[in-house]
Amino acid sequence: MERKKIAYFCWESLYTDRVGGLANAATYLAQELAKKNEVHFFTRGDGDFTFGGVHYHTVRPYGNNVVEYCRNMSHMMADRFRSLDSPRFDILHFHDWHVTEALHLLQDRNTVFTYHSTEYGRNGNHHGDWWEYHEISGKEWYAGLIAKQVTTVSGVLKNEVMQLYNVPDWKVQVFPNGVVPEQFDVSLDQGIVKQEMGIHPYAPTVLFIGRMAVQKGPDLFLDALPRVKDRFWGVQAIMAGDGGMRSWLQDRSSALGLPVRFPGFITDTQYVRLLAAADLVVIPSRNEPFGIVLPEAWSAGKPVVACDVGGLHENIEQYHDGIRTSVSSDSIAAGICEALDNMERSRRWGRSGRAKVYRDFQWNGIANRLDSMYAGVNS
Numbered sequence: 001m002e003r004k005k006i007a008y009f010c011w012e013s014l015y016t017d018r019v020g021g022l023a024n025a026a027t028y029l030a031q032e033l034a035k036k037n038e039v040h041f042f043t044r045g046d047g048d049f050t051f052g053g054v055h056y057h058t059v060r061p062y063g064n065n066v067v068e069y070c071r072n073m074s075h076m077m078a079d080r081f082r083s084l085d086s087p088r089f090d091i092l093h094f095h096d097w098h099v100t101e102a103l104h105l106l107q108d109r110n111t112v113f114t115y116h117s118t119e120y121g122r123n124g125n126h127h128g129d130w131w132e133y134h135e136i137s138g139k140e141w142y143a144g145l146i147a148k149q150v151t152t153v154s155g156v157l158k159n160e161v162m163q164l165y166n167v168p169d170w171k172v173q174v175f176p177n178g179v180v181p182e183q184f185d186v187s188l189d190q191g192i193v194k195q196e197m198g199i200h201p202y203a204p205t206v207l208f209i210g211r212m213a214v215q216k217g218p219d220l221f222l223d224a225l226p227r228v229k230d231r232f233w234g235v236q237a238i239m240a241g242d243g244g245m246r247s248w249l250q251d252r253s254s255a256l257g258l259p260v261r262f263p264g265f266i267t268d269t270q271y272v273r274l275l276a277a278a279d280l281v282v283i284p285s286r287n288e289p290f291g292i293v294l295p296e297a298w299s300a301g302k303p304v305v306a307c308d309v310g311g312l313h314e315n316i317e318q319y320h321d322g323i324r325t326s327v328s329s330d331s332i333a334a335g336i337c338e339a340l341d342n343m344e345r346s347r348r349w350g351r352s353g354r355a356k357v358y359r360d361f362q363w364n365g366i367a368n369r370l371d372s373m374y375a376g377v378n379s
Helices: 021-033 066-083 097-105 119-126 130-146 155-165 190-196 218-231 246-256 268-277 293-299 310-315 329-341 343-360 363-374
Strands: 005-009 038-044 049-051 054-059 091-095 111-115 149-152 172-174 205-209 236-240 260-264 280-283 304-307 323-325
Touching: 005 021, 005 066, 005 097, 021 038, 021 054, 021 091, 021 363, 038 066, 054 066, 066 097, 066 130, 091 097, 097 111, 097 130, 111 130, 119 130, 119 155, 130 155, 149 155, 149 363, 155 172, 155 310, 190 268, 205 218, 205 268, 218 236, 218 246, 218 329, 236 268, 246 260, 268 293, 280 293, 280 329, 293 304, 293 310, 293 343, 304 329, 304 343, 323 329, 329 343
Parallel strands: 005 038, 005 091, 038 054, 091 111, 111 149, 149 172, 205 236, 205 280, 236 260, 280 304, 304 323
Antiparallel strands: 049 054
């Protein structure tokens, strides 16, 4: 395949300013593509550098709100891009709405825009700022209109984008997110890790990891726990992550007398240890375009109980590598109890999920398919 000069535009990466899962997706894709191409990554940060074969070019934007901030960031990125555009870039790949104005400024080129989610999916009817919600949604619509090629991380998100923003079917291709399974393939004694956290080695331990936000459904998980506790008296829960709902969830957990630990924001190393401690991972999302926690849990060989939405619906094979439930605390509670009731069977589901990760969710295979798609993108 012919070597290309590729530009990535993303407001976060693993090695600069990092916010969430978008950093993982864009960074690992760039690194895989850099094995066969020249890849430049325009993002926020301080200072330029090269790492993993990718050339990072950073900007430090400013603004009074997130929309103004991203407009300023996009203009700075476009300026940096132009200074490096000789020889010319072959492909310009933009990730999520934050960089839409950079796409606008460079729309005459071979452009690709990836939806990792939508503002409707993130906030739906729960948005608190109507102005911001509509500004962001408008940028998502515009990006889908002017980009030469559009990609999404799941078939469900593709349908959502087509319905919300009238992006035609022929223009959208699906490329799932991936993981580096070796990062989670560690040899840790589960009982010892539990003891270090103050949990009895034999206590059934259920893990939630994610943003403490309505979209991710931590309240649904918390409301499911009393029924799980009634069935499994020694059950322990870990709710890792940060977000606007965290203090409310902690107060509610305390009021209900639930056995929940809230470690807050965790490092990648701590995440691996929490997965080692867990008997079961719960993903109670109300909306989930892909759900990166799913292949990460599977990489650690852990069974999963998840709401039957988005990428979770597409990727979990019921009673083969996990349990899909409806979006309700009662259904989530029933799924958790069913999984904990027969842990030998549940562990088989975890092993099946791990095999699926190695087959479908490794970055090298995803990047190779994406590289082939780039060849068909024309101005």
